[in-house]
Amino acid sequence: MITAEQVKMLREKTGAGMMDCKKVLTETDGDEERAIELLRERGIAKAAKKSDRIAAEGLVATYVSDDHKLGVVVEVNAETDFVAKNEEFRSFVLDVAKQVALKNPATVEELLNQPSIIEPDKTVQDVLTNKIATIGENMSIRRFERFETTGLIESYIHGDGKIGVLVELQGGSQELAKDVCMQIAAARPEYLDRESVPQDKVEHEMEILKAQAVNEGKPEAVAEKIVQGRIGKFYGEICLVEQDFVKDPDQKVGKLVESKGAKIIKFARFEKGEGLEKREENFAEEVAKQMNG
Numbered sequence: 001m002i003t004a005e006q007v008k009m010l011r012e013k014t015g016a017g018m019m020d021c022k023k024v025l026t027e028t029d030g031d032e033e034r035a036i037e038l039l040r041e042r043g044i045a046k047a048a049k050k051s052d053r054i055a056a057e058g059l060v061a062t063y064v065s066d067d068h069k070l071g072v073v074v075e076v077n078a079e080t081d082f083v084a085k086n087e088e089f090r091s092f093v094l095d096v097a098k099q100v101a102l103k104n105p106a107t108v109e110e111l112l113n114q115p116s117i118i119e120p121d122k123t124v125q126d127v128l129t130n131k132i133a134t135i136g137e138n139m140s141i142r143r144f145e146r147f148e149t150t151g152l153i154e155s156y157i158h159g160d161g162k163i164g165v166l167v168e169l170q171g172g173s174q175e176l177a178k179d180v181c182m183q184i185a186a187a188r189p190e191y192l193d194r195e196s197v198p199q200d201k202v203e204h205e206m207e208i209l210k211a212q213a214v215n216e217g218k219p220e221a222v223a224e225k226i227v228q229g230r231i232g233k234f235y236g237e238i239c240l241v242e243q244d245f246v247k248d249p250d251q252k253v254g255k256l257v258e259s260k261g262a263k264i265i266k267f268a269r270f271e272k273g274e275g276l277e278k279r280e281e282n283f284a285e286e287v288a289k290q291m292n293g
Helices: 004-014 018-027 032-041 087-103 108-113 124-135 174-187 199-215 220-238 253-259 283-292
Strands: 057-064 070-078 139-148 152-158 163-170 248-252 263-271
Touching: 004 018, 004 032, 018 032, 032 199, 057 087, 057 152, 057 163, 070 087, 070 152, 070 163, 070 263, 087 108, 087 124, 087 139, 108 124, 108 139, 124 139, 139 163, 139 263, 152 174, 163 174, 174 253, 174 263, 199 220, 248 253, 253 263
Parallel strands: none
Antiparallel strands: 057 070, 070 139, 152 163, 163 263
């Protein structure tokens, strides 16, 4: 049986009507991902990104060396937004970013086992455990990216640590690199260019686009041509170099960077809590527990 909560969640993720949501959930036996695909095939909803399910608290921070040859972006999660604003927590996150920059761990596990650059007699895990004890809330180092280059690295933080971006350029200026960072923060590209997009993702999108065209009443041969036209828009949304530049929508990002004698090598974009489900809080129950405690 399909619950009202399932319908509500699908509606929030797709913007589709309540009855449409209930119908596709019934058809798919409650399989949300397949239900989203059905809504898209029928032209009722746009692509729903898993990264929209943003809920976990914490902070994203960056570190870039003075010569802009080395850069790091890191995400550290906490239970509440209060901790994300705590100066001790914020200082710890910046120390983690510097640790990654200087000690170059391959994984989070390796990072946790390294001697801390701030307290060399302790591991990063020890320091983290102490912070959990003093701040009084569970925390975890979730992920990081580290770039080192002969070119130029720039970073950008948006929303006081909600989004962090790191970009590597060959050629160009810091100003250009900062513009590219802001583009990435605002337009959320998933890949650098067409060649970076996995083939199975492209094929899956083409299947959905074809189903849309067929459901619009187009003959098979015409539907194929429509797909070829529409797939360009798909690339234009998810590939950084093919996106419209936010400061000048008449220019593509790739062409703009090229005109400045530069090339984007790679980028990383972290959004706090993306893909994590937040613990449901019942504050009335919480207050009652504290009063009874």
